Each structure stands twice: as structure tokens, then as C-alpha cells.
Amino acid sequence: xxxxxxxxxxxxxxxxxxxxxxxxxxxxxxxxxxxxxxxxxxxxxxxxxxxxxxxxxxxxxxxxxxxxxxxxxxxxxxxxxxxxxxxxxxxxxxxxxxxxxxxxxxxxxxxxxxxxxxxxxxxxxxxxxxxxxxxxxxxxxxxxxxxxxxxxxxxxxxxxxxxxxxxxxxxxxxxxxxxxxxxxxxxxxxxxxxxxxxxxxxxxxxxxxxxxxxxxxxxxxxxxxxxxxxxxxxxxxxxxxxxxxxxxxxxxxxxxx
Amino acid sequence: xxxxxxxxxxxxxxxxxxxxxxxxxxxxxxxxxxxxxxxxxxxxxxxxxxxxxxxxxxxxxxxxxxxxxxxxxxxxxxxxxxxxxxxxxxxxxxxxxxxxxxxxxxxxxxxxxxxxxxxxxxxxxxxxxxxxxxxxxxxxxxxxxxxxxxxxxxxxxxxxxxxxxxxxxxxxxxxxxxxxxxxxxxxxxxxxxxxxxxxxxxxxxxxxxxxxxxxxxxxxxxxxxxxxxxxxxxxxxxxxxxxxxxxxxxxxxxxxxxxxxxxxxxxxxxxxxxxxxxxxxxxxxxxxxxxxxxxxxxxxxxxxxxxxxxxxxxxxxxxxxxxxxxxxxxxxxxxxxxxxxxxxxxxxxxxxxxxxxxxxxxxxxxxxxxxxxxxxxxxxxxxxxxxxxxxxxxxxxxxxxxxxxxxxxxxxxxxxxxxxxxxxxxxxxxxxxxxxxxx
Numbered sequence: 045x046x047x048x049x050x051x052x053x054x055x056x057x058x059x060x061x062x063x064x065x066x067x068x069x070x071x072x073x074x075x076x077x078x079x080x081x082x083x084x085x086x087x088x089x090x091x092x093x094x095x096x097x098x099x100x101x102x103x104x105x106x107x108x109x110x111x112x113x114x115x116x117x118x119x120x121x122x123x124x125x126x127x128x129x130x131x132x133x134x135x136x137x138x139x140x141x142x143x144x145x146x147x148x149x150x151x152x153x154x155x156x157x158x159x160x161x162x163x164x165x166x167x168x169x170x171x172x173x174x175x176x177x178x179x180x181x182x183x184x185x186x187x188x189x190x191x192x193x194x195x196x197x198x199x200x201x202x203x204x205x206x207x208x209x210x211x212x213x214x215x216x217x218x219x220x221x222x223x224x225x226x227x228x229x230x231x232x233x234x235x236x237x238x239x240x241x242x243x244x245x246x247x248x249x250x251x252x253x254x255x256x257x258x259x260x261x262x263x264x265x266x267x268x269x270x271x272x273x274x275x276x277x278x279x280x281x282x283x284x285x286x287x288x289x290x291x292x293x294x295x296x297x298x299x300x301x
Numbered sequence: 302x303x304x305x306x307x308x309x310x311x312x313x314x315x316x317x318x319x320x321x322x323x324x325x326x327x328x329x330x331x332x333x334x335x336x337x338x339x340x341x342x343x344x345x346x347x348x349x350x351x352x353x354x355x356x357x358x359x360x361x362x363x364x365x366x367x368x369x370x371x372x373x374x375x376x377x378x379x380x381x382x383x384x385x386x387x388x389x390x391x392x393x394x395x396x397x398x399x400x401x402x403x404x405x406x407x408x409x410x411x412x413x414x415x416x417x418x419x420x421x422x423x424x425x426x427x428x429x430x431x432x433x434x435x436x437x438x439x440x441x442x443x444x445x446x447x448x449x450x451x452x453x454x455x456x457x458x459x460x461x462x463x464x465x466x467x468x469x470x471x472x473x474x475x476x477x478x479x480x481x482x483x484x485x486x487x488x489x490x491x492x493x494x495x496x497x498x499x500x501x502x503x504x505x506x507x508x509x510x511x512x513x514x515x516x517x518x519x520x521x522x523x524x525x526x527x528x529x530x531x532x533x534x535x536x537x538x539x540x541x542x543x544x545x546x547x548x549x550x551x552x553x554x555x556x557x558x559x560x561x562x563x564x565x566x567x568x569x570x571x572x573x574x575x576x577x578x579x580x581x582x583x584x585x586x587x588x589x590x591x592x593x594x595x596x597x598x599x600x601x602x603x604x605x606x607x608x609x610x611x612x613x614x615x616x617x618x619x620x621x622x623x624x625x626x627x628x629x630x631x632x633x634x635x636x637x638x639x640x641x642x643x644x645x646x647x648x649x650x651x652x653x654x655x656x657x658x659x660x661x662x663x664x665x666x667x668x669x670x671x672x673x674x675x676x677x678x679x680x681x682x683x684x685x686x687x688x689x690x691x692x693x694x695x696x697x698x699x700x701x702x703x704x705x706x707x708x709x710x711x712x713x714x715x716x717x718x719x720x721x722x723x724x725x726x727x728x729x730x731x732x733x734x735x736x737x738x739x740x
Contacts, residue, residue: 098663232579234572258314259676281681282643283316283570292471292582297575301318301681 063078079089100185101192105145112198113181115169120180121209122170127181129224135186143185151190153201156263160199161188172206179204203270212297215244215275221296223249223288234297237278245286247272247295257286257298305425305464314395316570317643318681320688320738328689332696332731336724339704340717347709349544349702355522355537372425380427382659384487387480391661397476398655403483404467404474405649411512416634419523420516427740428490428506432499435491446497450504453551459486459507460555464562464598468569469590471583511555514630517543518698540631544705548626556629557605560730563636567598567737604627604729608722616711616719625723627705632730635695639688639738640724643679649673688738696731700724 069225102108109132115123133147152160152167155178160167169179182199191198217237222229237243245253249266256263257274259282264272274286278300285294379402387399394400411422423429449455466473466482493502503509522535522542548556568574569590578589609622618624650672657670664670703723707716 232572232576278314280316280676282676284314285316285708293580293586294575299318 045289047076057137069207071129080134099190099192099197100143100145102145103192103197103200109146109191109198110182111150111181111183111200113179113196113202115202115204117204117206118168119169119208120170121172121174121206122168123177123204123206124292125167125169125178125179127165129165132183134165137163139186141186143187143189145191148183148185148191151184152261154178155183156180169193172209173212174206174209175212175273177204178202181294188257203267216241218244218246219296220246221248223247223251223253223291223295226291228295232294232296234283234299236237236299236301237301239278239281240251241278243274243276243278243298245274245298247274247286247297249288251291253291254289255295256289257284259284260298302330304432309376315643315647317684317688317738320685320735322739324685324689325735325739328693328735329732332693333728335697335702336728339700340720343701343704345713345716347544347705349705350709352538353522353542353545355520355535355542357533358536360526360531360533363525366568369424373430376425377427377430382484384480386659387476387483388659389660390476392476394474394476396655396661398652398659399476399479399483400474401648401651403479405412405641405644406652407508408463408467409637409645410649412515412634412637413645415512415516416518417520418516419519419521420513422509422512422516426506426509428487428509429499429503431491432456432489432494434438435494436499439495442498443497446501450493450497450501453504453510453549454554455505456507456510456551457554457558459505460558460562462509463507464558464565464594465591468566469520469587469594471586471590505645507555510552511559514546514548514552514556515545515634517627518631518634529612534685541702543627543630543698544702546627546630547548548623550623553623553626553629554602556626556633557602560629560633561601562594563633563640564601564737565594565597566732567636567640567734569593571737594682601730604726608726611722612719615721616715618710621719625719627704628699628706628723628727631698631702632695632727635691635693635698636730636734637648638691638695639734642687642691643684644677647674647676650678677726691734692731692734692738696727699727703727 110130111132112128112130114126114128117123117128127150131143131146133144134149135147137149145192149161149163152162152169153159154169154172159169161184178201180199180201182197185191217235219235220232221233235243235245247264247266248271250268252265252267254263254265255274257276259280260276262274263275264274266272278298281300284298284300286296286298287293288295310656330484383399386397390397390399416419462482466478470478472478490502490506493505518540519542520537520539522537524533524535526533569578574593577593578586606622609625612621612625612707613619651674653667653669653671655670656673657667658664659666704720707719710716711719
């Protein structure tokens with residue numbers, strides 16, 4: 045083995061890496077200006093999962109902004125959001141450039157998916173399915189990067205109980221899991237469904253946690269009194285584990301055959 | 302966020318469906334009938350050794366082998382990238398390049414590649430490259446390597462540690478842990494190389510030893526020739542090459558450890574085991590899994606040891622266990638394929654995605670960073686068939702090899718007698734392997 049050849053290869057690699065980086069940055073900026081709600085939720089999902097790469101951290105700014113949200117159900121399948129802001133100036137969505145640490149707009153998430161971007165401090169969510177929903181509001185810069193403080197997004201969330209809206213369509217099959225005192229009641233269940241079924245799994249817990257069903261990649265928060273409802277179409281065959289994140293153990297298995 | 306995703310089995314998020322009862326019954330019957338046929342109806346003269354030589358197809362030059370150099374560079378490079386990714390990439394099993402590379406591309410991929418193409422790990426292993434570089438830096442080492450190194454037993458250590466991290470330790474697939482463990486292993490190997498040279502250090506590289514044994518199943522054989530410093534490549538019937546191979550006790554132990562590890566992986570996916578570890582997290586889980594792993598490896602090892610003892614007594618051959626150790630190699634490959642085939646095809650796709658952004662910096666080097674994983678690439682029916690066929694296939698080859706060994710080493714009557722314990726242990730492994738896959 046020749047040392048110089050190795051060196052050459054190393055250099056070549058770094059060259060490729062450097063170029064790749066440049067290319068992707070350009071693409072990213074472009075994507076941000078034409079962000080669709082779908083793209084965006086994926087983006088944020090990434091952030092939740094790992095190191096923060098595409099956010100603006102305001103930890104070094106004096107008097108960082110803050111947000112508070114309150115939601116009132118309208119009894120007709122919707123909810124009215126009242127948003128209180130501190131040290132934050134809303135600028136019109138059309139603004140394309142000039143990020144300022146205390147300026148930007150708001151992203152509204154319904155059950156973990158971005159549904160709206162607004163530059164007002166109130167919003168009316170409508171056409172929801174009856175039941176519990178989580179509504180979150182987070183601060184975003186003009187270029188749609190999220191504002192972070194101490195490694196966490198600057199956001200606030202509330203749970204609302206929606207009534208008078210659309211009835212949830214019934215799943216083909218439904219299961220329930222109850223976690224009490226860090227233990228799953230009745231032991232480990234393997235829920236067996238057929239490929240193609242629409243499946244609903246309701247997880248109750250007496251502690252705040254997050255349920256994650258692998259591969260189908262469903263993540264839902266669970267709180268005492270507010271169960272996590274996982275909906276999925278069973279398209280992938282196999283056995284899949286659902287895990288309670290903070291507790292770190294498996295709470296049920298889903299078998300799709 | 303280290304515990305964001307915990308996988309019970311290395312990196313697998315999707316487990317295979319249990320095999321249907323009739324498939325298992327069918328497979329078991331074939332394995333049994335074939336095993337008994339081996340006792341009376343097979344050939345009475347060694348046959349496989351001749352087949353394992355094969356016929357020459359082409360020569361390769363040792364020097365100026367550009368192909369090899371390119372592969373070595375790629376491999377060393379990937380190795381460095383993966384170790385760095387382990388340390389600085391996202392600390393999340395599914396979002397980091399290291400776990401999928403170690404558990405799928407390296408562990409399963411190299412197993413399959415060795416069986417398909419021969420001992421290529423010896424050519425492209427980053428440790429081989431690094432070891433040779435260290436050799437260049439330091440030409441005169443202490444000639445007399447200690448016994449623990451020359452006997453090859455030390456190679457059992459990395460294999461055991463690897464299995465423990467993969468199957469028992471609750472956070473074993475964490476990128477940081479993998480980064481540290483790869484670094485420590487590499488430094489250890491290079492330390493040994495520094496003192497006694499790579500020729501000796503290679504004996505401690507357990508993965509190389511294991512892949513070397515599996516490579517004996519390959520349809521390709523490489524032989525050094527005197528002429529022009531070149532090597533000859535032979536092509537032969539697949540799987541039979543192993544009949545020309547002798548295992549040392551240490552190698553035998555490594556093969557058994559790998560077999561036991563894979564068996565425990567299957568065992569840990571049964572409902573029986575998931576109910577035992579149900580609700581246990583963190584170190585409690587690690588403890589239970591460690592006990593389970595040791596227990597299954599011990600069962601597998603003791604079964605073989607007893608068969609060896611019995612064989613020694615009936616044939617009067619004190620090296621009985623080692624002589625027949627080679628017949629375990631195809632069984633190991635059968636187990637590996639049955640358990641990890643779907644992992645390689647499905648979870649393996651994550652490699653393609655993550656290599657585009659190895660350090661989680663938002664890069665997209667190959668334009669594949671956002672590709673979705675196609676979880677329906679292969680139907681569950683096809684997976685089930687591959688599982689049954691590989692377990693039974695591994696068993697059949699094992700029986701053939703063992704039979705051939707018997708008639709080669711002993712006169713006919715003794716040869717048949719020598720087969721009873723070997724067949725018993727192989728049937729045991731196979732039925733156990735099939736049983737594990739019924740869930």
C-alpha cells in the first residue's frame with residue numbers, strides 16, 4: 045500500500061465533501077422560501093430528533109422572546125387561538141429577507157403537523173375531527189428557521205377537546221393500552237392486524253411521555269387524562285415495537301400479516 | 302436525547318413475521334430425513350475435497366492491483382467517516398450513519414460478501430490497511446508474541462463484546478458507544494501491531510477470523526503462486542470449499558459464539574423472551590439480556606462440546622471436535638441469513654440515505670439524503686421462504702461436510718459411528734433455529 049495514494053484519496057474525499065456541502069446549502073435556502081406545510085413538518089421532525097442544524101438560537105440575546113397560547117373551542121369543530129407574545133415583533137409573511145432576532149412570524153402545529161403560518165396574534169382553526177388535539181405555536185424567523193432558546197424551540201402548546209366537528213371515521217380495528225405506575229396493565233400484547241387494515245391504538249398513561257411506533261414512525265404525546273391516539277394504515281408487513289420514550293421500554297407490539 | 306430510539310436488536314425496527322407452522326414442519330422433516338440418509342446412503346469415499354479445489358479462472362497480480370488499492374482506500378475512508386459520525390453525528394440510532402454501517406453493512410453485509418466472493422475482508426479491512434501502515438513505521442518488533450495472541454483465543458473477545466453490545470446492552474446501538482468501541486478496538490489492534498507486528502495482531506482481529514471461516518463457503522478460492530508474484534483464482538461448487546478447511550479450537554469457539562449470538566437474537570424475538578423482559582428498561586434489561594445471551598451461547602456451545610466428547614469416545618480420536626468444527630460454518634451462515642436477510646435488504650437502505658449526510662449537518666453528497674426507505678421491497682412471504690431455505694440449506698451442507706469428513710478420516714464403520722453425535726447436534730441446532738422463527 046502506497047502512502048501517497050491514500051493521501052490523494054483523502055484529499056479527493058474532502059473535496060467532494062466540501063462541494064456537496066455548498067450545493068446543499070444553496071438548495072436549502074431556496075426550499076425555505078417556498079416552504080409548503082408538509083415539507084416544513086418534516087423539517088421540524090428532524091430537529092426534534094437530533095442536533096439542531098437549521099435553527100436560530102437566541103440564547104445569547106438579552107430579553108429573548110417568549111410565546112403563550114390559549115385555545116377556546118368554538119363548539120363547531122374548531123378552536124380560537126389567542127397568542128400572547130413578549131419581545132417579539134410580527135412581520136408580514138411576504139417579507140423575504142432581513143432576519144432580526146426579535147422579528148418573524150408564527151407557525152401553528154396541529155398534532156405535530158404544521159398547519160398554518162401567520163403574522164397575527166389570533167387564529168381560528170376549523171374543520172377538526174372531534175376529540176383531543178394538541179395545538180402548538182412556535183416562533184419562526186423570516187426565512188422560516190425556528191427560534192430556539194437553550195436548545196429548545198421557543199413555543200407553547202395547549203390541549204383542546206373539540207366538539208361539534210367531524211366524527212372520526214371508525215378504524216377497522218382498535219386497541220387500547222393502559223400504563224399505570226410505569227407498568228403496562230395486563231402485560232405485553234401483540235396486536236395482530238391484517239395488511240391493509242386501518243388501525244387505531246389508544247395509549248393511556250398516568251405519566252407524561254411520548255409513544256413511538258417504530259418504522260411507521262408515529263410519535264404521539266401522552267398525558268394523564270389525555271391518551272395518545274395512534275392512527276395508521278397497516279401497509280408494511282412485519283412485527284413492530286411501540287416504545288414509551290422517557291420510560292424506555294416496549295409497551296406493545298403490532299403484527300401486520 | 303440519547304434514548305430517543307432504543308432498539309432491542311441492534312438496529313432493527315421491523316421484525317420478521319413468525320413462520321407458519323406447516324413451513325417449519327416441512328423444513329424439519331426434510332432436515333431429519335436428509336440427516337438419516339447421510340448415515341447409510343451417501344458416498345463412502347471423500348468427495349468434497351476434490352470439488353473444493355475447483356478450476357482456475359484467472360490470475361491476479363499482487364503488485365499494482367489498482368482495484369484492490371481503490372477498495373482499500375474506500376474502505377479505510379468509510380471507516381474513518383463512520384467513526385467520526387459515531388462521535389459527532391446525531392446521537393440517535395436511526396439518524397446516524399454508524400449503527401447501520403456497523404450492524405448491517407459490516408456485520409451482515411460482510412458475512413454475505415465473504416460467502417459470495419471469498420475472504421475479501423482480508424483485502425479491504427481498514428484494520429488490515431492500518432496494521433500494514435503501522436508495520437511500515439516500525440519494522441523491527443518483538444519476535445516472540447505471547448501465547449494468548451498466537452493461540453488465536455484473543456479473537457473471541459471482540460466477537461463476544463460485539464454480541465453483547467448488539468444484543469444485551471440496552472444502549473449498544475448508540476452512535477457514541479459504537480464510536481468509542483470502534484476506536485478502542487482499533488487502538489488495541491494497533492497497539493498489538495506496534496509491539497508484535499500485524500501478522501500477529503491479525504490473530505486478534507476476531508471479525509477477520511470469522512469472515513475468513515465463512516469465506517471458505519465461497520465459490521472462489523485464491524491461491525498464491527510462485528510465478529511472477531501473482532495469485533490464481535479458482536472457481537468451485539459453492540459451499541463445499543469448507544471441507545478443505547481446518548478449524549483451530551479458538552476458531553471453533555468463535556464460530557460457536559457467533560452461532561449462539563445469532564440464536565439469542567432469534568430467541569429474544571420470541572414472545573417467551575419478550576414477556577420476560579417486558580417492562581424492564583435500562584440496566585435491568587441489560588442484565589436480563591446478558592443472562593439470556595450467555596445462557597443461549599452456553600447451550601449451543603455445550604451441545605457441541607458434548608457431541609465432540611461422545612465422538613471422541615466412539616472413534617478414539619481426541620481431536621474430534623475440531624475436525625468436525627467446519628460443518629458448523631454452513632449452519633452459522635444459514636442462521637445469519639435467516640435472521641438478517643430482511644434486515645440487510647430493508648434497514649440496509651438507511652445506509653444509502655445516511656451516507657449522503659454522514660455527520661448530520663444537512664448535507665446531501667449523493668443526493669440520497671431524503672430518500673425514503675422502501676419497507677415493502679420484499680414481501681413477507683419471500684422473507685419466510687428465504688428463512689426456511691437458509692436454515693435447512695445450512696443444515697444440509699453441514700451434514701454433507703460432516704459426512705465427508707467422517708469417511709475421510711475414519712474407516713467406514715467408524716465413520717458412520719462418528720456421525721451420530723454430529724448429526725444429533727446439527728439436528729438440534731436446526732430444529733432450535735426453526736422453532737425460534739415461529740415467534
